[in-house]
Amino acid sequence: MNNNSCDILLDYFNDQLSEEHRKEFETHLLYCEECQDELAELEQLVEDLPYAAEPVNPPEGMKGRILSTVKDENKNITPLAHKQTEAEGKSSYAKETENKTKNKSWMKPLIAAALTLSLAGNGAALLYINNQDNEVAEEPPAKPINESLDAIKQSLTLSPSSGVNAEASALMIEQNEKMNLVIEANNLPPLEGEETYQVWVLKDDQPHRAGTFVTNAEGKGAVSYLLEGDKSWETIAITKEPNANSQKPKGEILLSSPI
Amino acid sequence: MQLHDTELFKRIQTHDEEALELLYDRYEKLLFSFCYRMTNNSFLAEEIVQDVFTKLWTKQRNFDETKGKFSSWLLTVTRNAALDKLRKKSVKTYELDERDALHEDPSSVETQVEWKEENEQLQTAMKTLSEEQRGIIELFYFKGMSQTSIAETCGIPLGTVKGRVRLALKHLRTELSSIKERGMQHEQ
Incomplete structure (x- = not known):
C-alpha cells in the first residue's frame, strides 16, 4: 500500500x-x-x-477591476464559510453563504441560519426577520451579487491578536432599526471549567457584552446577539472569560476588528 | 524604504487597502505573466490573479515565514489557483507544442523586465534539456497534468513518469545553478 x-x-x-x-x-x-x-x-x-514566464503586459484596467472586486469581497463572503463541515449544525448557514453569494436569493438561508445560531447560542438573541424590501435602494448594487444585501450592514473578519491562531467573522444585520450581530469563530483554544468566550462591542473604549458562546471539540463556536440602542460601535472583540457573567472583559482580546 | 512582502501581507490580513495595492503593484506583472504562461488566455489569467488576491484579502491562505520566501509561496498559491481554474473551465486538452515548451522570442524580453535575468537564465538552462524533458516539465509543471495524462500525451509507461519528471527537473536545476554560478563569476 x-x-x-x-x-x-x-x-x-x-x-x-x-x-x-x-x-x-x-x-x-x-x-x-x-x-x-x-x-x-x-x-x-x-x-x-x-x-x-515571459513578461506579458496585463490588460488595460486590470488593476482597478481586481482591486475593487477584492475589496468588495469581505462585504459578501465570510471566509469561515470555506472551512465549515457538514457535521456542524450551523453548516447550512456557512455553506449557503458561500454557495449563494452569486445567487440573488441567498438572504433566506442566511436568516434561517441566523435563527439556528441564536438557538444554538446563548439564547439572549432575538431576531426580527421582517423583509425589508424598502431598503433595497439604500445600497446601490455595484454588481448583481450585491442586490439582495439590503439588510446586511457589515461583514467583518476579525483579526487575531499576536500569538493567537484563531479566526472569526461577524455579520451585522439590521432589522427594525436594531442590529443583529452574528459571530462565527474557528480554531479557538479549548475552554476549561466554566470558561466561555465573550463577544464585546466597544464605543469610546467602553466594552459592552455582545454574546457569549462556547466552542465544540474542534474549537468552533458561534453566537447571534441583538445589539440594542446606539449603533455607532467602533470595535468588536472576543475574549476568553472565566465564566459567562463578566460585565467587563477579564481576559485578553483574542480577536478584534474595527467596525 | 520598501516594506517587506511579509509586512504587507500581514497588513492585508487586517484589510489594509494601501498594503493591498502595494503588494498588488509589486506582483501584478509577474503573477499575470505566470498565469498567462499557464493558460495562454489573458481573460483567465486576470481571473486567476483576482482569485489569488481575494484569497489573501479574505485570509483563505496563510503564509508561514518559517517555510521559505513569500514570493515562492505566492507563486505556489498562484499556480494552484491556475490549476483550479483550468480544471473548472475544463479548458480543452493541451497539445504539446514546441512554442510552449520553449518561449524564446527575445523581442518580448525588453526593457523594465523585473525578472529578466532569471528568465534568461532559465531559457538558457531549458535549452540544455532534451525536447522530451522540456515537454515533461511543460506538462507537469505548467499544465499541472496528472501522471496518467502525461503518460498518455508522451506515450510513455505510467510507471516512468515520476522518475522522468524528477530527472528533468533535476537536470534543469543543475544547469541553472551552474549558469548562475558562471554569472556570478562574470560579475566579479
Whole structure:
C-alpha cells in the first residue's frame, strides 16, 4: 500500500486527486519520510520555474477591476464559510453563504441560519426577520451579487491578536432599526471549567457584552446577539472569560476588528 | 524604504487597502505573466490573479515565514489557483507544442523586465534539456497534468513518469545553478 501511495505524489502536488484520495495521501504523508523529502525536493526544484514566464503586459484596467472586486469581497463572503463541515449544525448557514453569494436569493438561508445560531447560542438573541424590501435602494448594487444585501450592514473578519491562531467573522444585520450581530469563530483554544468566550462591542473604549458562546471539540463556536440602542460601535472583540457573567472583559482580546 | 512582502501581507490580513495595492503593484506583472504562461488566455489569467488576491484579502491562505520566501509561496498559491481554474473551465486538452515548451522570442524580453535575468537564465538552462524533458516539465509543471495524462500525451509507461519528471527537473536545476554560478563569476 505504501508504494501505491508514494506513487501518487505528483498527482497530489498537481492537485489531481479526488478529495478522498487527497486526504488518504495527506495521512500517508504524515508518516512517510520518503514522500516528505520528495515533496520538499519537488517544491524546491520548481521554485524558479514561474520566472520562465515571459513578461506579458496585463490588460488595460486590470488593476482597478481586481482591486475593487477584492475589496468588495469581505462585504459578501465570510471566509469561515470555506472551512465549515457538514457535521456542524450551523453548516447550512456557512455553506449557503458561500454557495449563494452569486445567487440573488441567498438572504433566506442566511436568516434561517441566523435563527439556528441564536438557538444554538446563548439564547439572549432575538431576531426580527421582517423583509425589508424598502431598503433595497439604500445600497446601490455595484454588481448583481450585491442586490439582495439590503439588510446586511457589515461583514467583518476579525483579526487575531499576536500569538493567537484563531479566526472569526461577524455579520451585522439590521432589522427594525436594531442590529443583529452574528459571530462565527474557528480554531479557538479549548475552554476549561466554566470558561466561555465573550463577544464585546466597544464605543469610546467602553466594552459592552455582545454574546457569549462556547466552542465544540474542534474549537468552533458561534453566537447571534441583538445589539440594542446606539449603533455607532467602533470595535468588536472576543475574549476568553472565566465564566459567562463578566460585565467587563477579564481576559485578553483574542480577536478584534474595527467596525 | 520598501516594506517587506511579509509586512504587507500581514497588513492585508487586517484589510489594509494601501498594503493591498502595494503588494498588488509589486506582483501584478509577474503573477499575470505566470498565469498567462499557464493558460495562454489573458481573460483567465486576470481571473486567476483576482482569485489569488481575494484569497489573501479574505485570509483563505496563510503564509508561514518559517517555510521559505513569500514570493515562492505566492507563486505556489498562484499556480494552484491556475490549476483550479483550468480544471473548472475544463479548458480543452493541451497539445504539446514546441512554442510552449520553449518561449524564446527575445523581442518580448525588453526593457523594465523585473525578472529578466532569471528568465534568461532559465531559457538558457531549458535549452540544455532534451525536447522530451522540456515537454515533461511543460506538462507537469505548467499544465499541472496528472501522471496518467502525461503518460498518455508522451506515450510513455505510467510507471516512468515520476522518475522522468524528477530527472528533468533535476537536470534543469543543475544547469541553472551552474549558469548562475558562471554569472556570478562574470560579475566579479
